[in-house]
Amino acid sequence: MGKKIVIAILAGILVVLITQTMDADPDAGLIAGQARVSLRSTPATLSENEVQEMLKRRGFYDNTLNRAGHFANEYESRTIYGNQVVLDHATGLMWFQSGEGMGIRYLERWIEELNWRGYAGCHDWRLPTVEEAASLLENKKSNGDLYIDAKFSVGLARIWTCDDVGDRPGHKWVVNFREGSVHGSQVPHDFLPVRSGLTVPEIKPPVPPANLCTKSVDVKGVKVELVWVPAGEFMVGDDEGYNTFRHKVKISRGFWMGKYEVTQALWMKVMGGNPSAVKSGENYPVESVSWMDCQDFLRKLNALTGGKFRLLTEAEWEYACRAGTEGRFFWGMDPSLACQYANVSDLSRYREYPYLQVRIKNSPRKEFDCEDGYVESAPVGSFKPNAFGLHDMLGNVAEWCSDWAYRSYKDTPSVDPQGPSKGERRVVRGSSCGSGAVGGTCSWRWSDPPSRRNRYTGFRLAEDE
Numbered sequence: 001m002g003k004k005i006v007i008a009i010l011a012g013i014l015v016v017l018i019t020q021t022m023d024a025d026p027d028a029g030l031i032a033g034q035a036r037v038s039l040r041s042t043p044a045t046l047s048e049n050e051v052q053e054m055l056k057r058r059g060f061y062d063n064t065l066n067r068a069g070h071f072a073n074e075y076e077s078r079t080i081y082g083n084q085v086v087l088d089h090a091t092g093l094m095w096f097q098s099g100e101g102m103g104i105r106y107l108e109r110w111i112e113e114l115n116w117r118g119y120a121g122c123h124d125w126r127l128p129t130v131e132e133a134a135s136l137l138e139n140k141k142s143n144g145d146l147y148i149d150a151k152f153s154v155g156l157a158r159i160w161t162c163d164d165v166g167d168r169p170g171h172k173w174v175v176n177f178r179e180g181s182v183h184g185s186q187v188p189h190d191f192l193p194v195r196s197g198l199t200v201p202e203i204k205p206p207v208p209p210a211n212l213c214t215k216s217v218d219v220k221g222v223k224v225e226l227v228w229v230p231a232g233e234f235m236v237g238d239d240e241g242y243n244t245f246r247h248k249v250k251i252s253r254g255f256w257m258g259k260y261e262v263t264q265a266l267w268m269k270v271m272g273g274n275p276s277a278v279k280s281g282e283n284y285p286v287e288s289v290s291w292m293d294c295q296d297f298l299r300k301l302n303a304l305t306g307g308k309f310r311l312l313t314e315a316e317w318e319y320a321c322r323a324g325t326e327g328r329f330f331w332g333m334d335p336s337l338a339c340q341y342a343n344v345s346d347l348s349r350y351r352e353y354p355y356l357q358v359r360i361k362n363s364p365r366k367e368f369d370c371e372d373g374y375v376e377s378a379p380v381g382s383f384k385p386n387a388f389g390l391h392d393m394l395g396n397v398a399e400w401c402s403d404w405a406y407r408s409y410k411d412t413p414s415v416d417p418q419g420p421s422k423g424e425r426r427v428v429r430g431s432s433c434g435s436g437a438v439g440g441t442c443s444w445r446w447s448d449p450p451s452r453r454n455r456y457t458g459f460r461l462a463e464d465e
């Protein structure tokens with residue numbers, strides 16, 4: 001009985017101590033769901049004195065404060081792309097444990113690519129400031145290994161910050177997790193990408209129009225479904241590299257376009273044979289057809305039907321793929337939604353092919369972090385359409401376009417561009433079931449010699465009115 005009373009009194013004293021300490025902290029916020037401390041997030045140039053003064057003022061590395069729960073931790077975590085991502089309510093930081101031992105210049109490019117890919121649906125990953133890195137260390141100390149895994153606590157000792165060292169150009173401050181100290185450096189260290197904000201941005205999925213204008217053409221008993229794509233303007237390309245130079249293009253005339261990729265059923269009716277590598281059913285897309293093969297097919301198809309079928313131009317293709325959207329994918333920016341909209345290189349493919357599992361040190365996995373159910377190509381129309389009602393514009397098989405390949409969009413016409421008048425390679429668009437997150441976007445460009453056949457490239461029909 002006496003013992004219980006003593007414990008209760010001690011617990012009461014502890015609660016009072018914790019409450020007082022938190023109240024005494026001018027940075028402590030007490031609104032649920034918000035960060036408990038406000039931390040500088042923008043890079044600064046700091047001298048040795050400024051760093052030490054800041055750490056002292058903040059109480060970092062002060063065991064008394066740690067025990068009093070200065071950074072009492074509230075966090076959630078989830079696994080994204082094989083990494084543990086932590087949403088840390090104490091500091092207001094989202095962070096994940098990634099690689100180790102990278103030079104700062106290479107690391108800055110690595111983070112650029114991370115943002116290009118939209119890791120975890122976010123595009124604002126960065127290196128922490130000294131204060132942020134130190135706050136993560138405080139959490140580690142006061143909570144043991146509560147949310148930092150074994151590799152982190154054993155191996156990861158020093159992490160980069162984004163703050164420059166005042167008197168040494170090219171050096172950044174590095175926080176030593178093991179010793180609780182800070183020093184300037186320019187040699188490789190470990191790193192923890194962070195971002196401010198505990199929520200993943202909301203992505204609105206495309207809504208197919210209620211009244212699609214469609215028609216179908218019968219080719220010897222095979223129904224070919226076409227969707228009307230209206231004239232319009234759009235922003236082609238992106239500003240994120242890969243020679244895509246974002247700029248406005250006008251498509252001055254509407255056109256009919258295959259709702260699906262050309263199927264093996266249609267190819268066989270027109271050509272009499274089936275060159276495809278994946279022969280799992282007639283409703284699968286035809287592949288292993290060269291650009292030249294496609295021209296033969298189109299001539300025969302037009303002779304059979306009296307139609308004016310052709311390939312899409314590269315500009316028409318991207319216009320139709322985007323269908324009014326401006327993100328990396330026609331469903332928005334989040335790669336983890338890919339498996340609803342496209343047969344891509346997914347986790348099932350990652351497991352199937354050991355060579356995909358060989359990763360260059362610190363490189364993010366290239367596959368989409370979801371399961372679409374297909375290691376190779378899938379029957380056409382197995383996934384949700386874009387806002388024009390077109391299926392498989394990204395993924396499944398990549399699609400030949402009519403253009404000779406440009407090296408760059410610069411100096412190309414802004415109305416109905418048709419590509420150069422000559423060249424050695426023809427444009428391929430749309431990525432395939434073998435494409436990961438970088439090569440799987442609306443603006444991604446590829447080209448192949450017109451005689452090349454491969455199991456990841458097919459095509460889609462266009463027809464002028």
Ligand SMILES: [Ca+2]
Nearest residue numbers: 343344346374
């Ligand atoms: Ca797949």
Ligand SMILES: [Ca+2]
Nearest residue numbers: 392393395397
């Ligand atoms: Ca496709």
